Amino acid sequence: MQFINETGTQEHDPETRQTIRRHVMLGKNRGKRPSRPKQPSILGASVLDLNNAALVKHPSDRAVPSRVGSDISFLKFADNVEESLMSETLQFCSATNEHMYVLEPCISFEAYDPLALCFQPLASDALYLNTMVFSSKIFRDIASQNSIARSKGGRPNLTLQHYGKAISILRERVAENQSPDSEVSDITIMAVLLLAMHALVVGHATNARTHVKGMVRMIHMREGALVSYKDKTKQLTEILRCDLSISLATGRPPLLNPQGLFDDGDDKLLGLDGSSRRELIQQPDSNMSNDSSKVWTIMKHFCATINKATTAERKVSDREFLQTMSSVMYGALKTSSPAGSIEELIRLAILSLSADAFLQWRRVRVPLPWLQRQYQEALARRARNATNAIDPSLALWLLLIYGIGYSPLSPNDLDKLQSWLTRIMRQGESNSWADVKSAVDSHPWIDILCDRPAQSLVDQALKQQGVEV
Secondary structure, three states: OOOOOOOOOOOOOHHHHHHHHHHHHHHHOOOOOOOOOOOOOOOOHHHHOHHHHHHOOOHHHOOOOOOOOOOOOOOOOOOOOOHHHHHHHHHHHHOHHHHHOOOHHHEEOOOOOHHHHHHHHHHHOHHHHHHHHHHHHHHHHHHOOOOOOEOOOOOEOHHHHHHHHHHHHHHHHHHHOOOOOOOOOHHHHHHHHHHHHHHHHOOOHHHHHHHHHHHHHHHHOOOOHHHHHOOOHHHHHHHHHHHHHHHHHHOOOOOOOOOOOOOOOOHHHHOOOOOOHHHHOOOOOOOOOHHHHHHHHHHHHHHHHHHHHHHOOOOEEHHHHHHHHHHHHHHHHHOOOOOOOHHHHHHHHHHHHHHHHHHOOOOOOOOOHHHHHHHHHHHHHHHHOOOOOOOHHHHHHHHHHHHHHOOOOOHHHHHHHHHHHHHHHHHOOOOOHHHHHHHHOOOOOOHHHHHHHHHHHHHHHHHHOOOOO
């Protein structure tokens, strides 16, 4: 212990003054915990200190590497896939409902984890894996309007290699399943469905129909055929969506018949609950057939249900979505109507509205050239036929459903549509979007799907009349 003589008056040297201050502070801080306690020295800990980064001369010198591999490095899949593609595929799988259904916010899909449901076949089935990698990449490319022929680096796109692998594996499986007793798995059928939808989206409708024919043959090889999917709502929905999309794109009849799949028939879809029955069965044209009237009524009830669910922040079951799609679209395709009749226009409008609600994807438009051409020609026939005038509210609905369903229109088609809209709005004394909305609300109309694009068309028509919007 050091002793300091304080009897003199002389000043202490710096070292002595420092010793005095240290003893004073020790007494003052006695009993207190240090705010920054000194850490014990650990051998090799300097590599963890960013301030000592210069001490690490080579990455191999690090005692603890910052990261080993990626999040999917330790996952095993059914085939070799580049990590970046696999990561994008898993992201797509985790949000398939969001990507594939425009009404997804209003539909309550059965409780399952889409990523977990997708991961099992990705890990066990090379056909499904290669098809899913290819299809999800094509979806992203089309959604972002990128080229699918080359990757960013200029080399052939790796996704085309996965497409080739998928086709090769599919041919092998078809060759192996030629026996009448063979039963094709769900995974194989879903892979063929994805190939069909890819062909349709890129404009190869003939190839798409060929894939669907193969898919239907595989379904018929299963015990119970389509009935085997009766309790598999999600898979049955995708199968019927594919069949309907290709039918409306090509003008060929659907290859599947879902009649008898639903135990409760159409009574619930018709909304026949007594008090509302009389209102719901009122039709816009007295000459409509019973089949057309039924399709109109079911679609109108579904639209009202969706609008109420949106307002109340509720959801419609995926089973009701499936059953409505099946009853309306297959029913409308089976129904014939005289060329040039109002019933023909109504049937085509119902098909177009239901295609928008049930078949279209959120960011990728499925091309339906046959249906668009039929609707366009039917409108032109009615425009030339002035002997049987259409009620202005019905005419507005027919024109707006066409404009919504096939946007963006060509400049020539858009000019024709605007001219028709302007004339009909004058006849019906509709001078604002609110007037038009009031007129079309008595017809099948889904607010979250139709309001925004319809208002844009109406505003343009009003501007042509010199009305300030």
